Amino acid sequence: MSGTVSGRVAPAGVEARGWGWRHAGRRRWxxxxxxxxxxxxxxxxxxxxxxxxxxxxxxxxxxxxxxxEEGESVGELLIDGLHPADRRGRSGLVLQDPDxxxxxxxxxxxxxxxxxxxxxxxxxxxxxxRDALDAVGLQLPLDHPTSRLSGGxxxxxxxxxxxxxxxxxxxxxEPTANLDPAGVAEVRDAVSRVLDRTGATxxxxxxxxxxxxxxxERMVVLGRDGRxxxxxxxxxxxxxxxxxxxxxxxxxxGEPLEVGSARAVAMPDDDPLLLGHELTIGRSAGRPLLAExxxxxxxxxxxxxxxxxxxxxxxxxxxxGGLIRPLAGRVAAAPSLARGLGADxxxxxxxELLSRIGTVFQEPEHQFVARTxxxxxGVALHxxxxxxxxxxxxxxxxxxxxxxxxxxxxxxxxxxxQRRLTVASVLVARPGVVILDEPTFGQDRLTWIExxxxxxxxxxxxxxxxxxTHDSAYRxxxxxxxxxxxxxxxxxxxxx
Amino acid sequence: xxxxxxxxxxxxTIVGRPPISPSEEGTDASRRPRLRFLPRxxxxxxxxxxxxxxxxxxxxxxxxxxxxxxxxxxxxxLAAGVRPSAMLRRCWxxxxxxxxxxxxxLLYGRPAGTEYWSFWLxxxxxxxxxxxxxxxxxxxxxGLPAVLLFLDVDPTELADGLAQVWRLPSxxxxxxxxxxxxxxxxLDDWRAMAMSRRARGIGDHGAVRxxxxxxxxxxxxxxxxxxxxxxxMEARGFGARTARSWARPSTVGAADAVLLAIALAVAACAIGxxxxxxxxxxVWS
Numbered sequence: 001m002s003g004t005v006s007g008r009v010a011p012a013g014v015e016a017r018g019w020g021w022r023h024a025g026r027r028r029w030x031x032x033x034x035x036x037x038x039x040x041x042x043x044x045x046x047x048x049x050x051x052x053x054x055x056x057x058x059x060x061x062x063x064x065x066x067x068x069e070e071g072e073s074v075g076e077l078l079i080d081g082l083h084p085a086d087r088r089g090r091s092g093l094v095l096q097d098p099d100x101x102x103x104x105x106x107x108x109x110x111x112x113x114x115x116x117x118x119x120x121x122x123x124x125x126x127x128x129x130r131d132a133l134d135a136v137g138l139q140l141p142l143d144h145p146t147s148r149l150s151g152g153x154x155x156x157x158x159x160x161x162x163x164x165x166x167x168x169x170x171x172x173x174e175p176t177a178n179l180d181p182a183g184v185a186e187v188r189d190a191v192s193r194v195l196d197r198t199g200a201t202x203x204x205x206x207x208x209x210x211x212x213x214x215x216x217e218r219m220v221v222l223g224r225d226g227r228x229x230x231x232x233x234x235x236x237x238x239x240x241x242x243x244x245x246x247x248x249x250x251x252x253x254g255e256p257l258e259v260g261s262a263r264a265v266a267m268p269d270d271d272p273l274l275l276g277h278e279l280t281i282g283r284s285a286g287r288p289l290l291a292e293x294x295x296x297x298x299x300x301x302x303x304x305x306x307x308x309x310x311x312x313x314x315x316x317x318x319x320x321g322g323l324i325r326p327l328a329g330r331v332a333a334a335p336s337l338a339r340g341l342g343a344d345x346x347x348x349x350x351x352e353l354l355s356r357i358g359t360v361f362q363e364p365e366h367q368f369v370a371r372t373x374x375x376x377x378g379v380a381l382h383x384x385x386x387x388x389x390x391x392x393x394x395x396x397x398x399x400x401x402x403x404x405x406x407x408x409x410x411x412x413x414x415x416x417x418q419r420r421l422t423v424a425s426v427l428v429a430r431p432g433v434v435i436l437d438e439p440t441f442g443q444d445r446l447t448w449i450e451x452x453x454x455x456x457x458x459x460x461x462x463x464x465x466x467x468x469t470h471d472s473a474y475r476x477x478x479x480x481x482x483x484x485x486x487x488x489x490x491x492x493x494x495x496x
Numbered sequence: 497x498x499x500x501x502x503x504x505x506x507x508x509t510i511v512g513r514p515p516i517s518p519s520e521e522g523t524d525a526s527r528r529p530r531l532r533f534l535p536r537x538x539x540x541x542x543x544x545x546x547x548x549x550x551x552x553x554x555x556x557x558x559x560x561x562x563x564x565x566x567x568x569x570x571x572x573x574l575a576a577g578v579r580p581s582a583m584l585r586r587c588w589x590x591x592x593x594x595x596x597x598x599x600x601x602l603l604y605g606r607p608a609g610t611e612y613w614s615f616w617l618x619x620x621x622x623x624x625x626x627x628x629x630x631x632x633x634x635x636x637x638x639g640l641p642a643v644l645l646f647l648d649v650d651p652t653e654l655a656d657g658l659a660q661v662w663r664l665p666s667x668x669x670x671x672x673x674x675x676x677x678x679x680x681x682x683l684d685d686w687r688a689m690a691m692s693r694r695a696r697g698i699g700d701h702g703a704v705r706x707x708x709x710x711x712x713x714x715x716x717x718x719x720x721x722x723x724x725x726x727x728x729m730e731a732r733g734f735g736a737r738t739a740r741s742w743a744r745p746s747t748v749g750a751a752d753a754v755l756l757a758i759a760l761a762v763a764a765c766a767i768g769x770x771x772x773x774x775x776x777x778x779v780w781s
Contacts, residue, residue: 064730088738093731099681100724103674103732105652112743117733125743147680161732264506280515283687288515295511312512323691350699359695365717366688369696369709383697411716429697482508 011040011201012090012168014061018075020226021056021065030056031226034075038218040168043195043202045212045234048222049248050414050444054205058171060084061203062093079169089118091169092162096177096442098154103161107133107149108142110157114165125164132164135197136190150309152183156190163194170195172204176211177442180309180470184211191215207444209238209245210253221245249416249444257445259452262479265301272296273337273464274320274345274357274433278329281315288327289315290486297433299336302455302465302478307485313468314362314437316485320466321359321435322346333357337432351383358426359435364418368410373402373421376410380429392428400424400454416447423454434458436467440474452477531648532577533751540657541752542645545759550638552763558777559626561770562633568762569637573644583640586647590639598632605631637766651676656746666740674729678721685717686710 020032031053038044046054059065060077063084079087092114095101104110108129115125129142136156149157155175162170172191176184192215195202206212213219213234221230221241230241238245238252245252276295282288289312297303297320307313318324320331322345332343337356341348345357361367370376374393381389397403400420405413410421419439426434436455440448455465455478469475475482534542553565573583584591601624608623655673659666689710693699699706729735770776 059727062731064727088736089733091731093728095724095728095731097724100721101728102677103725103729105677109652109743113729113734114732116741116743117736117738119738119741121741122743122745125741129743147677158728165733262506279512282515290512291515293512306508316512318691321695323694350694351697353695354697357695359692361688361692361695363688365720366685367692367696369693369698369713380697411720425696479506479508482506483511484508485510485512486514 009166009168009198012079013040014038015078019077020074023071033227043216045216045219046205047250049224052222053226055173058173062091089165092167093171094158094175096174098151101158102146107144111160111164114161128164132160135194136160151179152186155187169201208251249446251445259477265480273299273334275332279326280328281319282327297464297466299464300462301480302459303481304475304479305468305483311486317435317437317468321357322353354429357433358431360422362437364422367422372407374406376425377428396424396428433464440471534576536751537755538657538748539649539654540661545755546641546645548759549641549762552767558770558775559630560775561766562637564769565637565766587643594632594635597635598628601631602628656744660746
């Protein structure tokens with residue numbers, strides 16, 4: 001470690017007294033009556049149900065909640081006894097989405113961005129940049145293009161950009177929710193190194209407690225109204241507030257999931273519902289990702305596909321789903337699935353595909369096309385020309401606990417609700433094959449359990465489900481048939 | 497694949513192998529041309545030079561000024577190391593647009609002198625032929641420097657120059673720079689949305705309707721991405737009252753003065769040549 005310029009910083013203290021925040025135009029307070037005192041240098045994990053205002057607290061501490069036109073506040077929220085807006089640069093914030101935090105196109109420039117805004121001198125900036133990149137373990141040239149970083153690397157870059165500002169308070173808003181297991185470990189270890197080096201105060205919001213509970217010394221649980229309901233050492237809080245944490249969807253370490261385990265299926269050699277034969281896959285011609293793929297998806301069972309990042313798992317899923325043409329080889333649907341059409345799903349019309357193979361994408365926001373949850377489900381039925389649409393929509397809404405949100409705008413739903421909606425909008429067309437791309441990414445425990453149970457119900461009904469995932473618990477529960485991708489897939493599969 | 501009847505534990509099957517890739521690496525680096533002299537010039541100076549060369553050409557519609565400018569430009573760009581193949585590849589939209597503009601002038605330009613052919617409103621005359629040549633050359637002479645001067649310009653360096661040399665507001669320049677980086681993400685968004693529409697049974701709609709609904713959806717996504725980026729930038733102190741410092745210095749020097757002088761000389765030769773030859777034909781006359 002070089003440690004020439006950075007090194008210890010003066011850690012910041014946080015004080016909230018009856019603090020609350022309401023977004024402009026909303027009737028409900030996002031958070032209200034928060035009383036919390038964090039000593040300089042403390043490491044705090046903040047958990048609570050979605051809608052408890054955890055992120056609102058972090059954003060306010062980072063001074064990015066905006067002024068009076070964005071919302072109103074009550075009570076006091078102070079960093080070192082001052083308003084966060086007057087303490088710019090005192091806190092550094094890392095957000096959830098890796099793609100939306102990269103500011104500039106070259107690695108070094110991106111890390112330097114915060115320092116420039118604080119008016120740090122040029123020679124000092126570059127010393128800080130090198131130190132910050134070293135601290136987060138990004139050993140790449142300063143002119144490395146940021147667009148070529150993996151998700152975990154982008155999050156470490158965001159962390160480097162934050163610590164280059166030498167903040168006394170590090171704020172992390174679900175920094176690992178969108179990452180694969182290797183990325184999660186990368187980021188967690190980088191945070192740990194940074195804290196040991198700087199001694200800064202840490203507040204991290206996250207529902208995966210197992211990632212952080214060894215790194216923090218204090219765990220604060222917020223209730224649905226944003227008030228503190230438990231506060232103490234993680235080991236103690238995990239016991240004392242266990243039922244509240246489980247009800248909030250927090251991943252309590254060691255808590256069994258009770259979803260049953262995978263069943264080895266008797267798969268006939270030559271009769272899968274969907275088959276990939278000698279496939280070469282890729283997003284564009286001349287750029288193959290993977291070749292010689294043999295993949296069989298049997299009816300009435302759950303098939304799980306794992307593999308390292310960038311190996312082409314999503315591309316394979318979309319190819320099997322008839323959405324991307326294979327570069328070589330063929331995808332073939334059994335006659336019982338094709339129902340009178342040709343065997344190649346990529347040649348089916350969109351409307352024909354809908355009732356045969358349903359694909360749920362990784363990003364729910366790419367999928368929404370309607371203005372309400374109910375209309376979102378109606379899209380498929382309208383395309384199919386179904387007359388009894390209400391009769392078909394309501395049971396699906398109920399089954400996925402979306403009935404109370406029927407008139408809500410899909411974009412306003414929480415992450416878990418959005419995921420359930422994308423699944424519901426596929427199920428309503430009753431396809432024979434359902435393809436799920438990273439269905440459990442960033443989901444809380446409750447949604448996770450719900451999704452796994454739902455997939456099992458589907459296979460019990462005879463549906464073939466193909467999932468692409470990094471999630472080892474998901475594979476334990478649903479990997480009736482298991483595939484791992486690529487040359488080094490075996491190692492990655494073990495690590496996952 | 498073997499049947500797995502009766503096994504207690506599911507087995508993991510390894511599938512696929514890395515493809516034999518036809519062309520590894522070096523796509524971006526090798527495509528970027530290596531130029532002489534120009535890399536030493538600040539991007540904002542190149543912008544100024546492009547304006548200097550092209551603006552006078554907008555004031556006259558004769559063939560000679562455009563021809564002089566074009567010949568000089570071609571000679572200069574070749575001397576700077578722009579290969580003819582790179583020129584063709586980068587300038588093809590201009591190479592298409594120039595003759596199209598010329599043909600419309602040929603048919604509908606102000607008629608004068610001998611008439612060779614006519615059909616309804618279209619008339620080919622001595623005057624329209626001359627005009628067609630002048631316009632074709634002009635589009636080339638204006639388009640070429642606009643494209644080739646920025647062949648190897650890095651957007652970050654251009655932004656640095658705009659903010660530090662031209663003193664444009666940094667908030668505006670850096671906001672635009674960071675926003676431009678999102679365009680790559682929008683392309684991915686667009687592809688994903690197209691696929692999801694096919695998966696959802698609404699991919700059979702007519703192209704116009706599909707484009708309209710997807711464009712609207714992309715706009716919604718763009719605003720969401722933009723506001724997330726704005727939050728991330730604000731968290732890094734962007735827009736603070738503190739005076740900003742610059743990690744990358746952007747300066748101008750002798751090379752910049754030379755390029756401006758060259759640009760001025762090209763413009764002067766073009767206009768001067770036309771006046772001397774008597775072909776100068778200002779647009780306001």
